[in-house]
Amino acid sequence: MHEGARAGRAEFVLAAHNDVDAVEDAIKRWRAGGGMGRAWIAVESLYSMDGDCASLESLVALAYRHEAFVVVDEAHATGVWGADGRGLAAAFEGRDNMVALHTCGKALGGSGALVTGPRTLCDYLVNRCRPFIYATAPSPLMAVAAREALAILSDEPMRRVQLHERVALAGRQLTERCGVVPSGSQIQPIVIGDNRRTMAVAAELQARGFDIRGIRPPTVPEGTSRLRISLTLNVDEAAISAMIDALTEALVRT
Ligand SMILES: Cc1ncc(COP(=O)(O)O)c(C=O)c1O
CATH class of the missing domain: 3.90.1150.10 (Aspartate Aminotransferase, domain 1)
Structure with missing residues (x-):
């Protein structure tokens, strides 16, 4: 996430771990300083080093209040948490201000990742995301493995x-x-x-x-x-x- 923010040349600020008020303060300070456009709130749904969970419900509400997006890294929740193992952000599927990243290399037993979110945003990534466009496509074998792993998630609760x-x-x-x-x-x-x-x-x-x-x-x-x-x-x-x-x-x- 940190590397992505740097690569995207985004202006970014850090907020205290799992502190929704600190995120809100950071957005307000950024706006007060002339910040334009939409803020992206980036969190892990299940934190990889502490094992605790982000307060997604509060963050989604905060995002609506401030016209922000929530970007959720589900690396450690995919396959383990949420309906059919679809992660902790699954409860917010369909929101227009939520994007989730599901890595395939952990519970799904493969490699690569899936991005889920509003159609427009996915189309934008496919057409404008340079590292994605200029990298060799993932192996079709990996796509088959990921599809099978997703089927196992729903078939074997x-x-x-x-x-x-x-x-x-x-x-x-x-x-x-x-x-x-x-x-x-x-x-x-x-x-x-x-x-x-x-x-x-x-x-x-x-x-x-x-x-x-x-x-x-x-x-x-x-x-x-x-x-x-x-x-x-x-x-x-x-x-x-x-x-x-x-x-x-x-x-x-x-
Ligand atoms: C929270 C989190 N996100 C993303 C990744 C990257 O996953 P991958 O190496 O499968 O791209 C990791 C890897 O450990 C991770 O812990």
């Missing part, structure tokens, strides 16, 4: 139910055993703070067979280095409990 059950189980155990506040999603950060300790705990978990990575600044703010647990259906309940055993021990030892 049990997958989402099972994943959400595992998320709830992990959340309960992490609270009881490590005092962690559950994010409520399949992405669960364990904020450690210190960079070196974070990487040491991650290394210990990896040595015990758990693919959990340490995330440091600049990917996350200074002083908030963390382990990032990403739950998928590839792990069962026993593996989740074993992971939390290993985590509890590693946190005590390092």
Whole structure:
């Protein structure tokens, strides 16, 4: 998103994480300073590093008040959340001020991405988006894979139910055993703070067979280095409990 804003030579301002009032203040300040045209409010629907969710309903209402667009990156929600796994912005489908990006490389198991939004805007992208026009088209094989993955999303809702059950189980155990506040999603950060300790705990978990990575600044703010647990259906309940055993021990030892 940051790179896109730079590439588009857009004027952009940052707002505090998941703070709708801060977004509104930023738009008002920009307008007061002579900002012309439409503001684009860009957020992730499910934040990749904190596992929390954007307040989409409030942001859409804010966008209407200020003649703005909401651009939602659904990378971590597609396939996991929303009706038929269509993401958290699915509840706002059909709005003329909402554009959603669904990456195919995560839950859909492929690569590339889908953009959903008002027809005029999609036509504009197809005809004016230079990186899209001057790149080789995605492989037709990938289109077939994406179509099949989308069909599985609507045909096999049990997958989402099972994943959400595992998320709830992990959340309960992490609270009881490590005092962690559950994010409520399949992405669960364990904020450690210190960079070196974070990487040491991650290394210990990896040595015990758990693919959990340490995330440091600049990917996350200074002083908030963390382990990032990403739950998928590839792990069962026993593996989740074993992971939390290993985590509890590693946190005590390092
Ligand atoms: C929030 C978010 N958006 C977009 C992307 C880009 O996805 P891709 O690499 O499939 O283009 C990522 C990749 O990790 C991501 O985390």
